[in-house]
Structure formats: C-alpha cells, structure tokens
Amino acid sequence: MIYLDNAATTKPSKEALAIYNEAQQTLFFNSESLHVGGEMAREALNSSRHYIQKHFNTDKEVLFSTSGSHANQIAIDIYLSQAQEGKVLVSPYEHPSIYAALEPYKKQFEIVEMPLTNEGAIDLAALEALVDNETVLIIAQHVNSEIGYILPVHEIAEFAQAYNIPFHVDGVQAVQKIEDKAIQAFTSYAFSGHKFKGTKGVGALLIEHKSVRPTNIHYFHEEGTRNGTLDVPGILAMTRALSLDAGYEHLTKLHQYATERALASGFSVLRSDKQAPHIIGLLTPQFEGQYIMQSLSSRNICISTGTACGHGLLLSEGLIEKIKQTEHEADQYVRISFSSNSTLGEIDTCFNEIDKILEGVAAHESSGSATN
Numbered sequence: 001m002i003y004l005d006n007a008a009t010t011k012p013s014k015e016a017l018a019i020y021n022e023a024q025q026t027l028f029f030n031s032e033s034l035h036v037g038g039e040m041a042r043e044a045l046n047s048s049r050h051y052i053q054k055h056f057n058t059d060k061e062v063l064f065s066t067s068g069s070h071a072n073q074i075a076i077d078i079y080l081s082q083a084q085e086g087k088v089l090v091s092p093y094e095h096p097s098i099y100a101a102l103e104p105y106k107k108q109f110e111i112v113e114m115p116l117t118n119e120g121a122i123d124l125a126a127l128e129a130l131v132d133n134e135t136v137l138i139i140a141q142h143v144n145s146e147i148g149y150i151l152p153v154h155e156i157a158e159f160a161q162a163y164n165i166p167f168h169v170d171g172v173q174a175v176q177k178i179e180d181k182a183i184q185a186f187t188s189y190a191f192s193g194h195k196f197k198g199t200k201g202v203g204a205l206l207i208e209h210k211s212v213r214p215t216n217i218h219y220f221h222e223e224g225t226r227n228g229t230l231d232v233p234g235i236l237a238m239t240r241a242l243s244l245d246a247g248y249e250h251l252t253k254l255h256q257y258a259t260e261r262a263l264a265s266g267f268s269v270l271r272s273d274k275q276a277p278h279i280i281g282l283l284t285p286q287f288e289g290q291y292i293m294q295s296l297s298s299r300n301i302c303i304s305t306g307t308a309c310g311h312g313l314l315l316s317e318g319l320i321e322k323i324k325q326t327e328h329e330a331d332q333y334v335r336i337s338f339s340s341n342s343t344l345g346e347i348d349t350c351f352n353e354i355d356k357i358l359e360g361v362a363a364h365e366s367s368g369s370a371t372n
Contacts, residue, residue: 002301002346007145007173007279007337013197013244016237020199023233031230032221041232048239052204055242056181060189060206063222064235068172068192069097071205074225075168075188076101077215078207079137080109086136087112091122091151093144093318095170109136113317120322121273124155131159138167142174142189146306146319146335147281148255150178150274157185166211172203176246177278187211193238196246197339202234247340251277254338254347261351262336265358268326270319270333279337281319283326285358289334295357301350304335 003011012020027044029037049062065071072095080088085108090098092113102111115126122140131138138160140151153169160167166187174180176196183189188207194200205225212223219227255277259269262282270281284292289305296303306315315323315330323330336350 002349004336004338004342004346004350005302005304006339006342007195007335008304009194009200010197010339011341012194012199012237013241015244016193016198016241019240020233020237023236027232027236029232031232041230044232044236045230048235051239052206052242056183056189056206058184058206059209060183061209061212061223063205063207063212063225064230065190065203065205065222065226066201066228066231068170068190068195068203069095069100070226071190071192071203072097072168072170073101074205074215075190075207076105076137076139078211078213078225079166079168079187080105081215082213083109083136085109087130087132087134089114089127089130089135089138091140091318092116092321093141093146093149093151093316094139095141095145095172095316096314098139098170114140116318116321118325119273120318120325121149122152122156124152127156128159131163131165133163135163135165138165140167140169142169142171142180143178143276143279144272144316144318145173145279146316146333147270147272147322148173148276148279149272149318150174150180150276152274154182154185160187161185173276173279176242176244177251178276179246179248193234193241196241197244198238198241199234202231202238204238245340248277250340251338254278254342254344255280257344258336258338258347258351261347265351265354268328270322278339279335282334282336283323283328284332284334286332287358288331290331292334292354292357296350296353299353301353303350304337305333306335 029041031041052062087110115123117123168188169186171189171191175191192203266285268283293305
C-alpha cells in the first residue's frame with residue numbers, strides 16, 4: 001500500500017511504539033493514585049511536560065488531552081466560560097473541531113469569520129479593523145489541514161496583544177511539519193501526537209498559566225479541564241515522537257516533486273504565499289475528487305478529499321472561497337499529504353496511476369462518442 005494521507009494520521013514510529021509498549025508494562029498505573037505506582041506515573045508525565053516546554057521554549061502549562069480536537073475544546077471552554085458576551089474572531093480555514101466547540105456558545109457570542117483577500121489569504125488590514133474591545137477571543141490554525149496554508153498567526157497575535165484578547169492557535173498540522181516553534185505570543189496552542197508519528201488518543205494544550213481555569217466542577221484531572229485516566233504510555237510515545245528528526249528538507253523535496261507531477265497530469269495546485277511542505281491541495285482536471293480518490297484506493301493508494309474528521313466531505317469556508325477564484329468546482333478538490341516516510345517513488349507511482357485513470361476515462365468517452 002502507498003499511503004499519502006498523512007495529514008489525517010501518520011504511522012507510529014518504531015521509537016514511539018517501543019516506549020509505548022514498554023510503558024504499557026511498566027507504567028500502566030493510574031497517575032491519580034496515591035501509591036508508589038501513581039507516583040511513578042506522575043513523574044513520567046512531569047518529565048513529558050518539561051520536555052514539551054523545552055521543545056517549544058515556553059513556560060506555558062502543558063495540559064494533556066485525548067486529541068487535538070479535545071485540546072481545542074478545552075481552550076475554547078476556558079475562554080468563553082469567563083465571558084458574558086462579545087465577539088469571537090475565527091479564521092475561515094478552521095478544522096471542524098473548532099466549530100463544534102463553538103456551537104454551544106453561538107447564541108451568547110457573535111462568531112465572525114476573518115476576511116480574506118482575493119487570493120484567499122487572511123486579509124490582515126481588514127482583520128485589524130475588526131479587532132476591538134468587544135472581541136473576547138481570536139482563533140486560527142497555524143497550518144490549514146486542506147492545502148497547507150501557513151496562516152499569519154504572529155501578525156494576528158500582535159492584534160490580540162494590543163487589546164489583551166486571548167488568542168488560541170490550533171497547531172495540529174504544524175508540529176513537526178514546519179520549523180516555526182515560536183508560540184510564546186499565543187495564549188494557547190493545541191497539537192496531537194498521532195499527526196507526527198505518535199499513537200492515537202493523546203494530545204496537548206499549551207496555555208498561559210494565568211488563563212488556566214476548571215471548565216466543570218466535576219472535572220478533576222489536568223487542572224479541572226477533563227476527566228478520564230491519562231494515557232501515560234500514549235503521552236510518552238507522543239513526547240518521544242516530538243524528539244525525532246522532522247525531516248523538513250525531505251518534506252520540501254516531496255512537495256516540490258508532487259507539484260511538478262500534478263501540473264504535468266493537468267491538475268491545478270492550490271498555492272499559498274506561505275506553504276507547509278507536507279500538504280498539497282489539488283483540483284482535478286475535470287472529474288470529481290471522489291472519483292480519483294476511490295480509483296486510487298482500488299489500486300491500494302491512499303489520498304483524501306478533505307479532512308478525515310469531516311468524513312472527507314466537509315471543506316472549510318476558506319478553501320471554498322479559494323476554489324471559487326478558479327475555474328473549478330469544490331468537488332474537484334483532492335489532498336495529498338506526506339510524512340518523512342514518504343518517497344519520491346511513491347509519488348511517481350501515485351501520479352502514474354492517476355494518468356492511467358485519466359487516460360482510461362478519456363478513451364472511454366472517445367469510444368462512446370465514436371459509437372454515437
């Protein structure tokens with residue numbers, strides 16, 4: 001099988017699996033238990049917290065979650081539970097988990113999407129004009145999961161700081177994918193281990209100490225922000241995966257080569273002024289993306305037509321607006337995404353098969369025309 005859907009999830013590394021399996025045997029204890037086993041688990045978790053802080057060069061609190069989506073929800077609940085009314089500014093490129101977390105607050109707060117330029121980028125000048133004393137929260141992805149657009153989060157952070165507004169950044173598609181680790185200007189930052197060769201079921205929220213608040217009087221774990229026994233082996237595996245070489249140069253080569261092959265096959269590439277190297281968003285020459293994806297799947301090649309959390313069907317408003325600037329339809333979108341395990345040969349095989357699919361359809365249509 002050729003797997004080119006690494007923005008959905010990645011294959012766990014041998015190093016992460018080794019520590020995961022070991023911890024399942026030696027650190028299976030409940031970290032809330034008061035006996036020596038619980039103490040051992042807590043020590044392991046504290047070591048992970050310190051490593052994560054060192055990795056990001058931050059003194060933010062590290063709260064462990066069950067996923068990146070869960071970390072987003074914790075952050076939004078913390079901020080909006082402290083406000084009575086106001087405006088929430090959200091980028092139109094957000095993951096569905098952001099809108100799910102905002103749903104209970106829609107009647108209480110005005111949810112406003114950030115304006116875009118004609119090229120589909122965040123319009124910083126127009127956004128700055130929207131930020132005011134009525135704004136209670138700003139939310140943006142660091143890297144969009146559909147086309148790899150690196151959002152101008154540092155510029156947005158300046159707007160937030162000018163009004164002392166909490167700024168939450170979803171870093172799920174950025175960690176171990178781009179070199180930028182400067183998160184200190186953000187109030188909080190979310191990520192998930194399985195996106196960078198850790199195991200599924202764990203994530204983290206890095207958040208300023210002064211912002212941490214319990215979100216439910218019945219929550220007793222992670223500063224009152226969740227219940228449920230912490231997955232110590234999974235957290236250790238995520239931390240180990242964070243320590244591995246990200247392979248930025250290799251990802252960049254893969255992206256450049258995939259772009260060349262896509263253009264040669266007649267695809268349009270959804271480009272951004274700042275681009276993460278592990279995701280390439282494409283528009284098919286004439287067919288629905290689902291047709292290309294399913295045809296490749298029958299050949300044991302995995303790509304996607306959108307975020308897996310939206311069942312491959314849900315596209316962000318930002319992406320839809322960007323596609324509107326082309327001569328294509330939204331259903332022509334497909335996504336190819338890489339990890340450091342991906343190879344140039346896999347990209348070749350993928351596009352060679354795509355060429356066969358396109359040629360086969362063209363031949364079938366030509367035959368049909370001749371018969372008519």
